[in-house]
Amino acid sequence: MGIIRITNIQIYAYHGCLVEEGKIGSDYRVDVEVKADLQPSAKSDHLRDTVDYVQVNRIVKEEMVMRSKLLEHVGKRILDRILTEIDIATEATVEVSKINPPIGGNVEQVTIQMTLSK
Template sequence: MGIIKLHNIRAYAYHGCLVEEGKIGSDYRVDVAVKANLQPSADSDHLADTVDYVHINRIVKEEMAIRSKLLEHVARRILDRIFDEIAITEEATVEVSKINPPIGGNVEMVTISMTLERSRHRIQKEL
């Protein structure tokens, strides 16, 4: 088992419960870690045998462009797409951070982190 990590994917998006957040938007940071069997790609040296981080980056960018009230909702959509589109994924963690959140204080960022295993993904999709 191995891990592919993407750190600090930056996006400008319009997530949030406040009407102003939907109009003004803000900066976000997304971090993704995908666990998978990387031995086949280590042996073959073929992109088709691994987790393509360009693909993960595209998923993140596309899902961040869809407005949601909650960061949890965005993270779950990203996780669902990773499992649906990258067959060798066994577990994935997504962290979505809102930079300088409008919470009336000097806070650098607020982060939600979600981890999902393939077996749990299947069960939740069946419900």
Template structure:
């Protein structure tokens, strides 16, 4: 078993329950961790045998472009796509952070983390 991490994927998106969030948008940070058997790729040195982090980045950007009210909903969509599209992924953890959320205080970010296994 091994872990591939793609961290600090920066995206501008329009998530949130407030109407203004859908119009103005906000900065987000997404971190993804995929657990998989990396032994075949360690031996073969072939991209087809591993978790392609370019594909992870594309999935995150695609799903972040679809407006949701809740960060949990976005994270679940990202996880579901990774599990559906990357056969060797056994477990996926996704963190979605909203930078400077509009919650009436000086808050750097709010983060949700979700993990799903096959």
């Protein structure tokens, strides 16, 4: 078993419950961890035998473009696609962070973390 991590994917998106968030948008950070058997790729040295982090990054970007009210909703969509589209993935964890959230205080970010297994 092994872990592939893609850290600090930076995206501008329009998630949130407030109407203004859908118009103005915010900066987001997404971190992904995918667990899989990495021994075959360690032996073969072939991309087809591992978790392609380009594909993971593409999934994150495509899902972050689709507006959600809740970060949990977009996080679940990301996890579902990773586990569906990456055959060797056995478990995935995603953290979605909204930078400078509009919550009436000086808050650097809010983050949700979710894990899903096959």
